Amino acid sequence: MVSRVIPVDEFDLVIFGGTGDLARRKILPALFRRFCAGQMEPGARIIGAARSEMDDDGYRNFVREALREFGTGRSCEEGTLDGFCETLSYVTVDARGTQGWKELAAKMKIGVVRAFYFSVGPSLFGDLAERLHQYGMADADSRIVVEKPFGRDLATARALNHTLALHFDEGQIYRIDHYLGKETVQNLMAVRFGNMLFEPLWNAQYVDHIQITVAETVGVGGRGEYYDRSGAMRDMIQNHLMQLLCLIAMEPPAKFDPDAVRDEKLKVIRALDPVPPEDIVRGQYLAEPDDPEKPGYLEHVDNPRSKTESFIAMRLAISNWRWKGTPFYLRTGKRLRGRTSEIAVVFKDTPHSIFGPEAGRHRNILTIRLQPNEGMELGVTIKEPGPGGMRLIDVPLDMSFAEALGPDAEEVPDAYERLIMDVVRGNQTLFMRGDEVEAAWAWTDPLIDGWEARGDAPEPYESGSSGPEDALMLMHRDGRRWREIRA
Incomplete structure (x- = not known):
């Protein structure tokens, strides 16, 4: 029995916190395995964004090291890693400042799915959401992915939901629970x-x-x-x-x-x-x-x-x-x-x-x-x-x-592979x-x-x-x- 792999639409995925632990351990290996499976259409792009000073080649080397440490996929052909790295680029961004935002906006394609993964602490969610709108990167087809914790009590959860709702509709917000x-x-x-x-x-x-x-x-x-x-x-x-x-x-x-x-x-x-x-x-x-x-x-x-x-x-x-x-x-x-x-x-x-x-x-x-x-x-x-x-x-x-x-x-x-592809498809069934x-x-x-x-x-x-x-x-x-x- 062979599982059927359905390619997803062309997309730009920006990983805020793209040099962080979650990106290294889970997000980037998951994306690479989907690339190996043939699920990412030609033209799909992954953009790392973080405060670290780094260029595109530096980020590609960073990702190669992450994949060597945390898994490179189970059935990848020779040269696939090189192909995956061609989808990668990097922008140095200050979440609470102005550095890098114009450069990031200039990288985004027109007419493709735009997904923004907030692989950062909840205290930065509002800043990132605000700047995505301020610099014209958020449109009706954009999606944001946020990780737990979704607050630490009812009051903070309501405040967080209110902050995100100022810039994105509920149908654009993907609260991810890998379980x-x-x-x-x-x-x-x-x-x-x-x-x-x-x-x-x-x-x-x-x-x-x-x-x-x-x-x-x-x-x-x-x-x-x-x-x-x-x-x-x-x-x-x-x-x-x-x-x-x-x-x-x-x-x-x-x-x-x-x-x-x-x-x-x-x-x-x-x-x-x-x-x-x-x-x-x-x-x-x-x-x-x-x-x-x-x-x-x-x-x-x-x-x-x-x-x-x-x-x-x-x-x-x-x-x-x-x-x-x-x-x-x-x-x-x-x-x-x-x-x-x-x-x-x-x-x-x-x-x-x-x-x-x-x-x-x-x-x-x-x-x-x-x-x-x-x-x-x-x-x-x-x-x-x-x-x-x-x-x-x-x-x-x-x-x-x-x-x-x-x-x-x-x-x-694995869970992150499936959930990230669901974000690109626009399917919120497995998200809170x-x-x-x-x-x-x-x-x-x-x-x-x-x-x-x-x-x-x-x-x-x-x-x-x-x-x-x-x-x-x-x-x-x-x-x-x-x-x-x-x-």
């Missing part, structure tokens, strides 16, 4: 809405509970100062896990259309109940005693009095007809036992077992693996082979992309809308305000564990268990 670009996340919609098998069972009558886990083995690393101001709630729950929750819980949209999909996601956020304190567990990882290279959270952020969480688990309820009575359990944390991101839909027991109590308890579980080894697994109950009566066991029906798609699995675009962002903060803010007002301190947990003990009790008191985080 939504993952192949398995999109397959979640295909599984739900493309198969009669699942959607009739996708409700409180048949689903016992749903678990969403994003576990990391690394600590906060060099992000200590940022992370201590944000914590797991702002950094992960409010955006990444919230988006996964919306896709798993939303009603079927009337059509696969950007606003139709985002309308249904917004309804989920607005149906979320407030979360009482006893349904939230927060934690901070401790140092690994035998590894001086792995200090604890407090040492990592150099703040011995910090009450910021590196782990959070919570029990959520959605008050609508589809999900009333079905709990959603979310957890995410750093320095845990294994690196995994998954959604587990745990179906209810059969109403009556004809096999008697000796057959044990068995449940169907649909597991959507986002990383590693992307794919899906459905647990089904069968008879254990052999004589001796009707003994039941659970076996997986496993569809990992690597096995199901064979060599083509290696060519599946302004009212979505504000609704998520409106739900999140009271929870953060609550534990800050109470002075709640996170519970310490061992590095390499599954998190704080109280997180286990969050499930045990409901007669349920977290799925194991595998090393």
